Amino acid sequence: MLTLTAVAEDPLVLTRRLKLDDGQEVFFRPLTHTDAERLAAFLEGLSAESRRLSTFDGYDLKAARKLCDAIARHDKLRLVLEDGPSGRIVGLVEFSLDLHPSDIARYEEAGIHLAATDCRFGPTLADDHQGRGVGTQIFPLIADVARQFGRKRIILFGGVLADNTRAISYYNKHGFQQVGSFTGKDGAQSFDMILDLHPPSGTAE
Numbered sequence: 001m002l003t004l005t006a007v008a009e010d011p012l013v014l015t016r017r018l019k020l021d022d023g024q025e026v027f028f029r030p031l032t033h034t035d036a037e038r039l040a041a042f043l044e045g046l047s048a049e050s051r052r053l054s055t056f057d058g059y060d061l062k063a064a065r066k067l068c069d070a071i072a073r074h075d076k077l078r079l080v081l082e083d084g085p086s087g088r089i090v091g092l093v094e095f096s097l098d099l100h101p102s103d104i105a106r107y108e109e110a111g112i113h114l115a116a117t118d119c120r121f122g123p124t125l126a127d128d129h130q131g132r133g134v135g136t137q138i139f140p141l142i143a144d145v146a147r148q149f150g151r152k153r154i155i156l157f158g159g160v161l162a163d164n165t166r167a168i169s170y171y172n173k174h175g176f177q178q179v180g181s182f183t184g185k186d187g188a189q190s191f192d193m194i195l196d197l198h199p200p201s202g203t204a205e
């Protein structure tokens with residue numbers, strides 16, 4: 001089973017190359033310490049609407065450095081989607097391997113007992129990469145990362161805003177079930193969703 005330290009020492013263990021449907025070559029790979037400036041460009045480029053739907057602590061070089069400094073130091077695993085030819089970061093996928101007590105309590109209310117084999121995740125694509133099927137094409141890789149960390153279920157990092165129709169369709173499409181709703185600190189309604197990770201097809205249970 002993979003560990004955060006092992007990934008930080010050898011990011012290639014989780015590096016995958018793929019060709020998107022439109023022919024664009026991309027790499028899906030762990031964030032590394034040398035990514036700060038490219039990650040800052042990604043964060044800075046997010047529109048106000050993307051920032052509303054997927055919130056980060058900041059959208060500048062300082063925030064990007066903080067995310068790079070966190071590599072293998074906390075419970076987070078961050079992977080980026082990199083455009084092959086340009087090296088531009090066009091997506092960020094965040095995993096949290098530790099569960100937050102507030103998540104545990106909310107899911108408990110919905111009758112779901114979260115366990116150490118669960119993890120949280122949240123995807124964010126650059127604006128010009130949204131709605132083109134990119135999230136769908138990388139989803140098998142996302143699920144594979146969770147499996148490699150011995151995870152059996154994935155919940156959403158902070159839920160999904162009730163008016164984020166594209167993300168909700170995306171999660172539904174990939175097998176997530178809505179398990180409850182809650183009101184965030186800012187008064188906005190969000191949904192909790194969970195995915196049972198089945199072994200990839202062709203693999204024995």
Ligand SMILES: CC(C)(COP(=O)(O)OP(=O)(O)OC[C@H]1O[C@@H](n2cnc3c(N)ncnc32)[C@H](O)[C@@H]1OP(=O)(O)O)[C@@H](O)C(=O)NCCC(=O)NCCS
Nearest residue numbers: 053054123124125130131132133134135136166167169170
């Ligand atoms: C959410 C996100 C990762 C989805 O990835 P994506 O590549 O845009 O999604 P896809 O194009 O693969 O679409 C998946 C499904 O969503 C649905 N969908 C796509 N665009 C949609 C839209 N504008 N409105 C409603 N549903 C939409 C479709 O059902 C689609 O499947 P289909 O094309 O087979 O019918 C991406 O849009 C994103 O980063 N959004 C901004 C940040 C964000 O909201 N993150 C999630 C926070 S919880």
